[in-house]
Amino acid sequence: MITRTSGYTHYMPVEKGPAVTGPRRRVTQRDIARISGVSQATVSLVLNNRLDGGVRIAAETQQRVLDAIRDTGYVADPIARRLADQYNRIIGVFTYEPVFPSGARDFFHPFLLGLEEQAERLGCDLLLLTSAPVDGGRRRMFADGSRIRLADGCVLLGQEVDRGDLERLVAEGIPFVSVGRRDDAGGPVPYVGADYPVAVAALVERAAALGHRRIAYVGRGEGPESYADRLRGFRAAAAKAGVEYGRIGTAAAEPLDAAVAEGVTALFLEEPADVPAVTAWAAERGLDVPADLSLVALGDPTRPVSIDLDVAGFTIPRREMGRQALDVFFALIEGAETNVQRLLPCELHDGATLAPAPTGRNNS
Amino acid sequence: MITRTSGYTHYMPVEKGPAVTGPRRRVTQRDIARISGVSQATVSLVLNNRLDGGVRIAAETQQRVLDAIRDTGYVADPIARRLADQYNRIIGVFTYEPVFPSGARDFFHPFLLGLEEQAERLGCDLLLLTSAPVDGGRRRMFADGSRIRLADGCVLLGQEVDRGDLERLVAEGIPFVSVGRRDDAGGPVPYVGADYPVAVAALVERAAALGHRRIAYVGRGEGPESYADRLRGFRAAAAKAGVEYGRIGTAAAEPLDAAVAEGVTALFLEEPADVPAVTAWAAERGLDVPADLSLVALGDPTRPVSIDLDVAGFTIPRREMGRQALDVFFALIEGAETNVQRLLPCELHDGATLAPAPTGRNNS
DNA sequence: TCAAGATGATAATACGTATTATCATCTTGA
DNA sequence: TCAAGATGATAATACGTATTATCATCTTGA
Known part of the structure; x- marks a missing residue:
C-alpha cells in the first residue's frame, strides 16, 4: 500500500475555496517570491543560478528561496520558459507519405530511428506533420493553412522532394534539413546525404x-x-x-x-x-x-x-543520417559554424555476387 | 524556370542584415498587424474568429488581415498559445520506449498507424515526446521540465503504464487517453482498450x-x-x-x-x-x-x-484502437458527450491448433 | 438637434519566465 | 567626511498570444 504525504503540493488552491475539488493554480515564481519575501526576478535568478554576471544574491536569501521552492514542489513552467527563449525545441518532421507505413518494414524506418535517437539526446520533441492535406496520395507541404511553421523548422524525409517545396523553404528562410542530398533550390539546401x-x-x-x-x-x-x-x-x-x-x-x-x-x-x-x-x-x-x-x-x-x-x-548509413540531420538543424538555428551539406560514407559489402568475369565472353 | 515575385515574407530578417544567414524571427501577430494596418488584438480576433461576443470587425478589415496571414504563411506560435491556455491541435504521443524501435517490426506499430491515420483525417499533428529524459531504459513522463504540456494533451502507449504517472495526469487535469484499458487512478482513466x-x-x-x-x-x-x-x-x-x-x-x-x-x-x-x-x-x-x-x-x-x-x-484491433484514441481525445477537450472508456472487440481466429480434446487422457 | 444605439477597433492586461539596467545601502580608505 | 567601490536586490521589459473593458465615431429617429 502506497501512502503519499499530503498529495502534490505544487498546485495552489484557487482563491481560498473550501477544499480539494475544482481547478488548481500552478505555483508560480510569484508565489515563491511572496513566500520568501523577495521579488520574482530574484526567484528566477536563484532558480537558474544566474549569479555570475554582475548580479549578487546573499547566501541566506538564496536559501530562503530554495526552501520555498522545495516546500512547494515548485517547478518552472516549461511553456513560459520556452516563450522567453527564441526556440521551442520542436522539430517538424515532414514526409510525403505516412511516417508509419501500413506496408511491411520500411525503407525510412532507420532514418526515423536516428532522428528519434538524436532528439532524445538533444532534448527536443519531434512534430510529425500529419495535418498536411493529402493530394493524390502525397501530403502537401504548403497548402493553405499549412502548419509547417508550427515547429522551429523541419527535417525533410523522402526519396524525391518536390522542387517547388524546396525553393519555397529556402526562399522563406524556414530552417530545414533534408535527409538525402538535394540540388540547390534557389539557394543551397542543407542536407545530410549518402555519398x-x-x-x-x-x-x-x-x-x-x-x-x-x-x-x-x-x-x-x-x-x-x-x-x-x-x-x-x-x-x-x-x-x-x-x-x-x-x-x-x-x-x-x-x-x-x-x-x-x-x-x-x-x-x-x-x-x-x-x-x-x-x-x-x-x-x-x-x-x-x-x-x-x-x-x-x-x-x-x-x-x-x-x-x-x-x-x-x-x-x-540511414540511422547516422537521421542523427546528423538533427545536428545540422541545430547548427542552423543556432548559427553555429559547421558543414551543413554533409555526405556520409556508405558501407561496402563484399557479398557473393560479384565474381571474376566469365572468360571468353567479352566482346562476344 | 520558376520566377518568384519578391520572395516570401514569413520570416522577418532580424534588423536589416544583408541576406540569408543568421538567426531569423518568427512572423508574429505584430507583423501581421503592421502589414494590414490594424492592432495586434484585431489580428488575434480575426485569426480565431472571435467575432461573436460583442466585438465587431468590418468585413474588409478582416479580409486584409486574412490576406496578410495567407501571404506570410503566418502560424500562431503554439507555445504562446499554450501560455494563454489555448489548444493547438497538437497531440502528444508518450511512450516509455522509443517510438521507432531498433528491433524488428514492432507490436506498437499498428497503434501508431491508426493514430497517424486519424491525425491526418482530423488535421492535427502528433508530437512525439522524445525529450523526456531516460532513466533505466524508460522515459520519464514527469521529470523536471517535462514538456508534456507543450501539447494539448497526450495519448499514452505502452503495455504497462506507471501508476504515479497516471495519477498525476488525472490530478493535473491534463487531457489524455490511454491506448489500452487502465484501472482508475484517483479518477477514471479515459481509454480505448481491447475487450x-x-x-x-x-x-x-x-x-x-x-x-x-x-x-x-x-x-x-x-x-x-x-x-x-x-x-x-x-x-x-x-x-x-x-x-x-x-x-x-x-x-x-x-x-x-x-x-x-x-x-x-x-x-x-x-x-x-x-x-x-x-x-x-x-x-x-x-x-x-x-x-x-x-x-x-x-x-x-x-x-x-x-x-x-x-x-x-x-x-x-490495434489500428482501430489507435484511431479511436484520437476520437476520444478530441471528445475530451471539446467536452463532447461520448463514451471515453471504450473496449473494442477482438477478432477471433479459428486457426488449426484448437482441436477436440484427446480421448482417454482426461483425469489421467 | 441631440440622445441613444450601432459600428469598429484598440489599449490594457494576463499567462509565467528570463534578463538587464538601475537603484539603494553599506563599506572602505585616505 | 565623503567619494568610490562593493553588496544586494528589484523594476522594467521581453517573449507572443487571447480577451475584456473602453473608446471614438457614425447612424438613427423623433
Missing part, C-alpha cells in the same frame, strides 16, 4: 579489377538526386577504369537479354528491390550468378522484398 | 465445446491490465463452462510438464510470443499439436518472433 558516387565507384573499380570489361547500370539514373548520384558515380568510375558501360532503364527481361547479348557481365542495380526480378530472369535464362553474371546492389531496397542472396553492394 | 475478457471467454467456450475438461492459462495474469483482463476472462469463462482450470507462470518445460501430467489438454498463452517455446517443448516431448494438446494464443505477440503455425486465438 553514392564514392560507394558506386568503389564497386565499379572492384568489378574492373575482377576482369569485367562491359558493365551496365540498371535503373533510371535521374529524377531523385540519389538516382542521379549513383549513375554519375557509375559513369565516372567506369570511364576512369577504362570499362565499357551502358544503362538499362528497367529490370525487365527484354533489356536484360539485350545487355547480356552485348557482352555485359555485371549488372549494377540502382534499386536493390529489383534483385529478385533479376535473379528470376537469370534463372530462367540459365545464367548462373555470379559465374556467368555478376550482380551489384547499389544501396538498400526501398520496397519490401525478401532477398535470399548475399548480394554485393553497399548500405546507406 | 480481452470477451475474446478469451469465446475461446474457452470453444475449447469446452470440443471436450476439453482441464485447461491452463500460461502467463502472469497480473501486472499490466491487459494480462489481468485476460486471466479474469479466462477464469470466469472456465468456471461458467464447468471446466477445471489453472495457471502456469511461465512457458518453461517444468511447469508445462506438470500441467500435462495433471491432464491439461489445452494451453491458453497470455503471450503469443511464447508459441515457439511451447511448440519446441511439445515436439521434444513427442506431443502433437493439436492432436495431443491444443494451443490458443491470446492476442498478438509483443516480441518479434516467427511463428509458422496457424495458431487459434484472436487479434487485438
